[in-house]
Amino acid sequence: MSCEFQPGTLTAIVGPNGAGKTTYFNLISGQLPASSGQVLLFGEDITRMGAPHRTKRGIGRAFQLTNLFPRLSVLENVRLAVQARANAGKSLLVTWSSHVELIRHAEQYLERVALTSKRDTIAASLSHGDQRKLEVAILLALEPEVFMFDEPTAGMSVDEVPVILDLISHIKAQGNKTVLLVEHKMDVVRSLADRIVVLHQGQLVAEGAPAEVIAMPIVQEAYLGVARG
Ligand SMILES: Nc1ncnc2c1ncn2[C@@H]1O[C@H](COP(=O)(O)OP(=O)(O)OP(=O)(O)O)[C@@H](O)[C@H]1O
Ligand SMILES: [Mg+2]
Numbered sequence: 001m002s003c004e005f006q007p008g009t010l011t012a013i014v015g016p017n018g019a020g021k022t023t024y025f026n027l028i029s030g031q032l033p034a035s036s037g038q039v040l041l042f043g044e045d046i047t048r049m050g051a052p053h054r055t056k057r058g059i060g061r062a063f064q065l066t067n068l069f070p071r072l073s074v075l076e077n078v079r080l081a082v083q084a085r086a087n088a089g090k091s092l093l094v095t096w097s098s099h100v101e102l103i104r105h106a107e108q109y110l111e112r113v114a115l116t117s118k119r120d121t122i123a124a125s126l127s128h129g130d131q132r133k134l135e136v137a138i139l140l141a142l143e144p145e146v147f148m149f150d151e152p153t154a155g156m157s158v159d160e161v162p163v164i165l166d167l168i169s170h171i172k173a174q175g176n177k178t179v180l181l182v183e184h185k186m187d188v189v190r191s192l193a194d195r196i197v198v199l200h201q202g203q204l205v206a207e208g209a210p211a212e213v214i215a216m217p218i219v220q221e222a223y224l225g226v227a228r229g
Helices: 021-029 051-057 074-088 099-112 128-141 161-173 186-192 210-214 217-222
Strands: 010-014 059-061 146-150 178-182 195-200 203-208
Touching: 010 021, 010 186, 021 051, 021 059, 021 146, 021 178, 051 059, 074 099, 074 128, 099 128, 128 161, 146 161, 161 178, 161 186, 186 210, 195 210, 195 217, 203 210, 203 217, 210 217
Parallel strands: 010 178, 010 195, 059 146, 146 178
Antiparallel strands: 195 203
16 A cells, blocks of 8 residues: 655554554655655655655654754754755755854744743753754754654643644645654544554555544554553
8 A cells, every 4th residue: 555645734644552653754754775665755756765865855854852962052953954954055045144044043943842942951951842842943944845743742741742733733734845743642633634544563554534544443443442642
């Protein structure tokens, strides 16, 4: 079975622990080479392309902590992402010459994830939830076409969760970005997803509109029976 993800839509990828959701993300973003099958991005075959090239083509993934420069401040972390994007020369940012402009844009991304008050904090000393918000700010700064979120609110406190969910729904509302979301919380999936894809034992077993998929016996048994939250 193959899957297509359309710009302007959010697809939730669900399945029990160990179903292969993160592995599927790794195949799409290029962290793992595919042993068979194809990955196409805007019609182009990227199956043999490494992760850095896929990032340049517009695949953006929030990596748990591995993207952060732990000894730099929150603002510096985002500023470097803004600069990387500017240097890639694919956006208006390329015309920015001043450091001040880069910082101003970095601040805007921090504001979107509600981290403004922590701008001068060293990344390593942030709480887990704040580090995850910082990853999302970095992801926003890279301006990808495809946003991949793997359990973005895992480990966040209840008051932090809505910030990230609002942000994801705003990205979707832009109308031109493709959003893939791995999420265990069914209420989140219900409220954000246009479509659900179900993975089970490494296979894509179902896909469709949320209500339709949630009602499927395989989802009721295989997924909801062991859901975490
Ligand atoms: N299609 C597959 N064929 C063989 N092994 C697979 C396949 N998909 C996943 N695996 C293996 O199954 C294990 C768990 O997969 P993965 O981490 O992707 O699960 P997950 O759905 O993200 O689970 P969780 O909800 O716990 O994060 C990994 O060791 C992975 O290598
Ligand atoms: Mg996983």
